[in-house]
Amino acid sequence: MTDTSFDVVILGGGPGGYVAAIRAAQLKLNVAVVERENLGGICLNWGCIPTKALLRSAEVYHLMKHGDAYGLSAKDVSFDFAKVVERSRKVSKQLTDGVKFLMKKNKITVFDGTGKLNGAGKVKVEKDGKPVADLSAKHIILATGARARVFPGLEPDGKLIWTYREALMPNMMPKSLLVVGSGAIGIEFASFFRTLGAEVTVVEVLPRILPVEDAEISAFAQKAFEKQGMKIKTGATVKALKKGANNVTATIEAGGKTEELTVDRVIMAVGIVGNVENIGIEGTKVKVEKTHVVIDEYGRTGEPGVYAIGDLAGPPWLAHKAMHEGVLVVEKIAGVKGVHPMDVKNIPGCTYCMPQVASVGLTEEAARANGREIKVGKFPFIGNGKAIALGEPEGLVKTVFDAKTGELLGAHMIGAEVTELIQGYTIAKTLETTEAELMATVFPHPTLSEMMHESVLAAYGRTLHF
Template sequence: MTNDYDVLIIGGGPGGYVAAIRAAQLGLRTAVVEKQHLGGICLNWGCIPTKALLRGAEVAHTLANLEQFGFAVENPRFDIGKLVQHSRTVSAKLTSGIEYLMNKNGIEVIRGRARLIDKCMVAVTDDKTEIRLRAAHIILATGARPRALPGIEADGERIWTYFQALVPKELPKSLLVVGSGAIGMEFASLYNDLGCEVTLVELAERIMPQEDAEVAALVHKQFEKRGIRIHTSAALAAVDKGGEQLDCRLRLTNGSEQSLAVERVLLAAGIQANIEDIGLEALGVVTERGFIKTDQWCRTNVFGLYAIGDVAGAPCLAHKASHEAVICVEKLAGLEGVHPLDRDYIPGCTYSRPQVASLGLTEEQARAKGHTLKIGRFNYQANGKALAMGEAEGFVKAIFDADSGELLGAHMVGPEVTEQIQGFGIAHSLEATDESLQKVIFAHPTLSEAMHEAVLAACGQALHQ
């Protein structure tokens, strides 16, 4: 093993391993330092295993609604252990796939904990030894972890983070989910479909505060229709673990308090960057609100040091990390034509039931920027494919600048919208306007026809509503 590299990446998650692959493709001598699992949180404890569990929840929902499709099943059996094992198997398969990609591209994987000790110099320690590595370019991709609430610590048994929520030994009868971002919404939906009594608490005035208000309102309605209790403008103030159940005290923003008893609490109120004990102080690396501050090319204030992914700030999404990885490496390698990341148009997806997907500005944000708007909406109740699937709750909302026809935002809630949002992403990337999108032919019958109808509605030419 050499101790000198062109590019050294600290962290092997979706940002780190993609940066390594792209660097190796460009002929740079590359290594990745990873203390635990290649694939990071996303593959091991986030994006992938949650989707495997949510597939089980989808099956549970289908079983509960078989009658409308002519089937009847009596007393179906469910084993949470087998579903959890399925999710872990999927994660393990993908992790081994990354190991293969590292070997294929000639990338050294160094196991241990990395710490910056000087410019272009890193110390890596394991249980027994320390080695020192030098690199012209060092990329920090250390990710993030669940954010703790003041005075309420996860104990891994009764008060969970998503780590424990992914591998329950048994299903709790009742669950309090704190936070209505993507993580909280997905687990609330998952555990509700699997038969748990779920309560959702959000500090903001409405759930999913980052989403378009109309989308959030529909999801709120659908969650309550499913029996999920929702408390907005409320915070979890205290948890008493003295009894068989957890006695939880909610403090509302109007000053009042409310109590409820649950078997488990899931803390899903955001994440915090892994910036501790990696040597930032020694080099004077600038941080901002707990994240490493970078410029449009992922450069920190220290020459030769970069940061990508969750550790570099919101939006904390795997695909954002991977995209930053490519931008960062191509720029440091001197490639021409590299474009900086447009944070406004990173797609966001929540895989709850109903699904939510969004791109660009919300209506409120677009108006605040001074745009005159053309807005089109189309309800899945008028979409043949959605009706045939028995999943017709939801809509598509397309927002255009009335003067230029530029697509400013797209917001979708309903069946499989996470698989469709990229259509709007491609449209924006190719600078398509409302006029050009009207002319696109969408196949029939498809869910995506609702996207076309929303565009037509924005132009006052809706055909099916």
């Protein structure tokens, strides 16, 4: 068993953990990462990356089937489901191998095992119940992530009732599918399987799908999904799941009425819970609320020298938030000057369904609820030349400004490639840009980004192309 001393020890090698480690190494800190499964964490192995590979295959398939709209023709368009899944896994492996390379390049020590706090400044590492190393460090960063939430009576079994893991490596293409939950994870899987031809039903307990998004964007998305043939039930609850030999019958309650729906498979996408168990926080001053570790604006827990980042530290549960937190915490540890606390209002969110959804900042409803006097601008994709040329005329860009100061409070988009466009507004918010600077900015033509400019103009009654 190895006994080693480091400046920083990080429990978890996901996006938050491995990025924190790289930044620590850049700042000449001696750093170690403890990872029990795969470097890259859920994001690279079971989340962000492999889902995007699946969705890209579905998008290409969709375009091939609709080639006649572009003056093209393709006969006998089909897909090999096993190869679609295989490509997704290859993409994931390429990136996780890349993380391993980055660890070696930056001379970061990686321990294969489970890390656990073992007294002040101490971490015990074990593998399969056997001791691997006793580590010591002045600073310990908890980055153990989260896992799928499970409700009693609706437990996934990995065969008929899936979590995101089974949905990423299915052994069959279901003809019918029930997705429970309409957040980003649920909607992305619903979009993927529907595009490939499955009969998909989405059940959401809240009054609308994509509930964290602006209400107008959610309504637009629901209309688009239903046009594609997706069935959506909002204000509904799955009361029971009865498993058959090769199908599942769900009991769904909505509006005081109950119905049964039989499908090939069910995907549970009802949120996540933090991995706070078995990391040694019992008996420490680390506080946990709603399965997440409580931190201050610099990632510090109540226990001196112990920090938490990423999904473990609460919403928004996004890889880019975890990465930014990792850098922030390490720079604070290293004494870098000018480190700014995280501002969650400047963190963009993206959902890679078809059409894509992206946003940053306050929704219109939230801005009004905050007592703000606001100006709202909107611009539809149908008014944009590039969108029409792409054959993607369905979509909307919406901006929300403070009427008194011109501050950009929020931006909300739905349509082709909006997950790439949203960063423009994110930069604007970070720089505290007002409508005046955005109006004075020259946007290239012809591009989808012109709609961002037009939406700003629309908020002040100056739109040009609609």
